[in-house]
Amino acid sequence: MALTEAEVLAGLAELVNDETGISADAVQMDKSFTDDLDIDSISMMTIVVNAEDKFGVKIPDEEVKNLITVADAVNFISSNQG
Amino acid sequence: MRRVVITGLGATTPLGGDVASSWEALLQGKSGISTLEQDWVAKYELPVTFAGQAKVSADAILTPQEQKRLDPSSQFALISARQAWLDAGEPEVEPERLGVDFATGIGGVWTLLDAFETLKERGPRRVLPMTVPMLMPNGPAAAIGMALGARAGVRTAVSACASGNEAIANGYHRILSGEADVIIAGGAEAAIHPLPIAAFAAMHALSKRNDEPERASRPYDTDRDGFVMGEGAGSVVMETLESAQARGAQIYCEIVGSSVTSDAYHITAPDPEGAGAARAMISALEMAGVSISDVEHVNAHATSTPVGDIAEYTALKRVFGSHTEELIVSATKASTGHLLGGAGAVEAIFTILALKHQLAPGTINLENQDSEIPLNVPAKPHALSRKDAVAISNSFGFGGHNAVLAFRNI
Numbered sequence: 282m283a284l285t286e287a288e289v290l291a292g293l294a295e296l297v298n299d300e301t302g303i304s305a306d307a308v309q310m311d312k313s314f315t316d317d318l319d320i321d322s323i324s325m326m327t328i329v330v331n332a333e334d335k336f337g338v339k340i341p342d343e344e345v346k347n348l349i350t351v352a353d354a355v356n357f358i359s360s361n362q363g
Numbered sequence: 364m365r366r367v368v369i370t371g372l373g374a375t376t377p378l379g380g381d382v383a384s385s386w387e388a389l390l391q392g393k394s395g396i397s398t399l400e401q402d403w404v405a406k407y408e409l410p411v412t413f414a415g416q417a418k419v420s421a422d423a424i425l426t427p428q429e430q431k432r433l434d435p436s437s438q439f440a441l442i443s444a445r446q447a448w449l450d451a452g453e454p455e456v457e458p459e460r461l462g463v464d465f466a467t468g469i470g471g472v473w474t475l476l477d478a479f480e481t482l483k484e485r486g487p488r489r490v491l492p493m494t495v496p497m498l499m500p501n502g503p504a505a506a507i508g509m510a511l512g513a514r515a516g517v518r519t520a521v522s523a524c525a526s527g528n529e530a531i532a533n534g535y536h537r538i539l540s541g542e543a544d545v546i547i548a549g550g551a552e553a554a555i556h557p558l559p560i561a562a563f564a565a566m567h568a569l570s571k572r573n574d575e576p577e578r579a580s581r582p583y584d585t586d587r588d589g590f591v592m593g594e595g596a597g598s599v600v601m602e603t604l605e606s607a608q609a610r611g612a613q614i615y616c617e618i619v620g621s622s623v624t625s626d627a628y629h630i631t632a633p634d635p636e637g638a639g640a641a642r643a644m645i646s647a648l649e650m651a652g653v654s655i656s657d658v659e660h661v662n663a664h665a666t667s668t669p670v671g672d673i674a675e676y677t678a679l680k681r682v683f684g685s686h687t688e689e690l691i692v693s694a695t696k697a698s699t700g701h702l703l704g705g706a707g708a709v710e711a712i713f714t715i716l717a718l719k720h721q722l723a724p725g726t727i728n729l730e731n732q733d734s735e736i737p738l739n740v741p742a743k744p745h746a747l748s749r750k751d752a753v754a755i756s757n758s759f760g761f762g763g764h765n766a767v768l769a770f771r772n773i
Contacts, residue, residue, distance in 0.1 A: 299427070299431075300428070300431065301428060302426060302427065302428040323492045323493055323496075326492040327491055327492050327493060330488065330489060330491060330492070333488070334489070
């Protein structure tokens, strides 16, 4: 069964916290990964790899550059869950 | 000429999670060696089932993010460097005048081999992006440089078991030459992994005293049968005497000489004549401007291998002649095991503390001293008599590397 948007957000926030130490509460839909959360490219790639595992989705490299905000990522994951 | 002093020490070793507890355990004659409980020991049927694991796990100290982004060797390096920096009173120095000279013998072997497992089992997509920066041998130096804001160059010495001494020698020379004013130097290793254990065992370098791990590392003893792997790190803060005095810093001692030579003899066997090792000791003492009779204490390389211990004795005899028997020798690997790229740094710290406390640590497990090695190696801590004593610390490595440091009380 597909996860709700809120569940995807919570799971993603957990991955961000795990990788960077940023509080999960700070990971909100309107936040930009680089500008607001200050996540560097290596951490971003690590989060992507871990998100693929966690949510059972494939996030192609060319898609990663379109994931500017947390909402972009949550939407992509929600609409591509297997 | 600039004079260079030691103003900070940090360590995490099989004997303790910091310098004070490691030194205390060493003086008490404790062993940091124990049976490995990890399931991979039985899984791979390793011929050696013990080692000197760090007494305090890095997990207990570093943040989860630091652990995730640093190979265990860099984790130990960072822990020891932060301790040394605090111990030195966090000197105020321009970042452009602060450098790092750090060492590892093997590098990020855990990261490398874990990543290869991931590649084999789950494919390239699952190999983490931090893999290369974590496995590279300059990782420990870079981690310290980032943490302390060092911009005068962050360099790495890689010369197997001589690495730690070579890094300290390099840092010392950088202050002498005026390239930097303060240097954090040392070495780290975290290679207690099934592959290095299997590989060192394959060359018959390791002790196989599986039933008595605490008694396995026994330099100079007739029953020594190889070295015991250890892990951890040591760091020292070095600066000019002038700057240490100006800021009223504690001064442990002065580093008065160093030398790095090479055997060009055999990739792993020491030159049985000890010529290269002897040259390193002689040039370190010449640089210090002291005579051999000024040397009272030696922290020997003494890994507990049958040939290595004799070769070092031969080298000592070449250098010190009849003064050899006057030397108070400590073989501290008997307690710590062999920290490979971290060994020189940890032993430099023990040498520095021996001068500070005028007390040479005892050497455990020396029950029947090899008659071919008639050195004075006290079992218990032994007082040093001269306040202005000079002490040297030797480290030698596969590849024919010889690195010697000389220290003197101020």
